[in-house]
Amino acid sequence: MMELDRATAPLRQRDAWEGQDLGFALARAWFLPLWLLWWLSVLPVGVACLFLTGFRPDLWLLALWWLKPIYEGPLLIWASRALFGERLGWSDLKTLFRAGVPRRLLPYLLWRRIGMRRSFLMPLTLLEGLQGRAARARRQVMSNGSGVTFWLTLVCYHFEIILWSSLLLGVFFLVPQELPRLDLIAAVTDDASWAYWVSVLAYVFAFSIVAPFYVCAGFALYLSRRTELEAWDLELAFKAARATLAEAARGEAQRPKGGRVGGAATLVLMAGVALLASAGVEADPRSDPDQAKALIAEVLAEPDFGSVKEIDVWVPIESAEDEADPLKLPEGAKPVLLLLASSLKWILLGLAVAGLVLLLVRILRDRRRLGWSLGRARRPTRAPPTESVPMVEARLPADIAQAVRACLRDGDRRGALSLLYRASLAHLQFMGVEVPEGATEGECLRLAARTLSQAQMGPLRQVIRAWQGFAYAHCVPNDAFLESLIDAWAQWAAGGQEPA
């Protein structure tokens, strides 16, 4: 049984576009954990693919691109738990990967890999675990109205390309001229050049940025569809209404039956409103596909589409000698330079690894201060108990008046007035006035005045003034006044309504 009221995002009926907005909002909120999780998933796969593809960057990128569903599974599982307030941490990585990369993911690496509804269908596979005919039926029911996932996938692809090209252009424009320039043509065509590797790494980085948004948007669409089908919003509304009515029923148990009839009538009315609202759903108007095809063919037949133009250009022919050794290095310099380059490569690699380790250490150390973690969310504390905090519920003696007089005899005036004040609050609660723990003296008086008549309030005002005067202004009341106050209080507590 899903505990919908634990959801950390509002569950209500949304159209597909709103659903995507929710997904993007969730991705923004959880971006760092999701992004780290994506890298944790991709690193072992990436290293394995690097060897399997023989260090060919184009094949490596293709493999990483093709295996995207493997990295998206753990993200989806993490997001589904986080929605209900459970933050999976480092210790749960094994569970995450076990739940996020099952054998059922295989179709997503084969025929569904090139489909446009991956982000929407993956929650069905991973979170519901249906198989065979039941899974097909479920997909059919859920998929109605999921056309927006096409646009989601398309837009995410475009964002990947925009990010990738931005990174490349950023490197191209920002690297100083004295350093080796990034050859933009080689970055996209020459797979043997270092520029191509930069380009590939930039693309992988773009994957990592877009993936959390893609997964969360698909997940939010799935949530929106389930909310629509299973009326989660109504369930939550009824739960809230039931809680409100139960609270009202507890508080007003002494009322005649009319009140209960009113509560039941409210429930019936709410159900009626919900049914009326759902009755407004209209059929989806569709155009004739044959007409649309004919129209498309007509448009494509226009001269603006499909025309071919041949252009001849001059290409410079360079000498083979220049291509072989463009730098014309002197004899003996080449081995030295190669040795230097090789040493430099290993030094740079070492520095990069050390930097990465340092970065990880800093991140782990400062994750609490940075306000995010893969670990369990910090348990929120409400009011931390402190020793000096006195509660109104502190044990009160059976005979208040006698205890107050005893305090006065001992010279403990503060204790006496405090006891009288706390006993007054307890008596107010007995009379049906709810006094919260955080209510101050002024608020207690206002709460009492709202519910009780002037006569019913008895000596409350005088008790509070005496207490405030003594406790905060250190004005000592005389014994005669205190004695009369105690008498008036005793009379009030005994049921009399005579003010002091």
Add this chain to the structure above:
Amino acid sequence: MNTTGDQAGQLSLEQASAKLEALEAMIARAVIGQNQVIRESVVALVAAGHVLLEGLPGVGKTLLVRAMAAAMGGRFSRIQFTPDLMPSDVTGHAMLDLKSEEFRIRRGPIFCNLLLGDEINRAPAKTQSALLEAMQEQQVTIEGRALPLAPPFLVFATQNPIEQEGTYPLPQAQIDRFLLKVFVDYPDEREEIAMVRQATQGQVGDQLDTSRVEQVLSTQDLEAIQRIAASLEMDDSILGYAVRLVRTARDWQGIETGPGPRATLALVRAARGHALASGNGFVTPDDIKVMAPSVLRHRLKLTADLEIEGYQPDDVLRDLLAGVPAPRV
């Protein structure tokens, strides 16, 4: 309860309370309704703290400060913060006097007793910093010369919660220098009718009318009142309550970054001001609790979850104030 006044200066506690009551009444002549806003602004005056006024355009933020300036006397300046405003436009600058062939300091509008900084978030960070440094240090440095600002020096800055495009939001460290953040909301229907009647009866154009406001306070009176407020009786249990509120806010569910110790100081100062403005000679937990939202709301940051849900700091503070036990022993 006259002893406090005797020690503080020429005013007694009763006189100080009466003057503050008159000040509130005088401001209310120009600003119809908004009693809570007027009270909080007066509390800031008494506590010698700066105020960040936030509200939609046309709810009376500028009018409030103009009316306050008219009622309390002293020098009043207004700066309209714009993206091209320079720090020297605020603080002043050195200029060459061609007659004497010497540099002369030309003091900026900041040299006043009450400064209205309209739409403070429209100016770039550099200009904001110039103002906020003066707020903190009560002095301005021009060409290496430190020029003290004559007390009382109070800043009322306004900002608009909408139209955030092209603005420079104040950083948390600088926002912390405002004693209070006061929300100016729409008036209710009855107040709005009274306000429209007053603002249109015999009035040509839409100038801010403070002609009915008379001066009821001098800067000397205000300084004396500030001293009286600072020496009001305050029991340790009240201090404990203030500290407990602020400390609880740091660990409270839904608060990402809680208020610092400066918030506790501000809360106690504001509570003293509120007690005096209420006519009391001592501070009670009610004073702390009433002032807590305006002291704390700009000093805490909500978690992402609550921000996504659309919660405001005041919603969280309401729960917090109800949950922290008030002193009862």
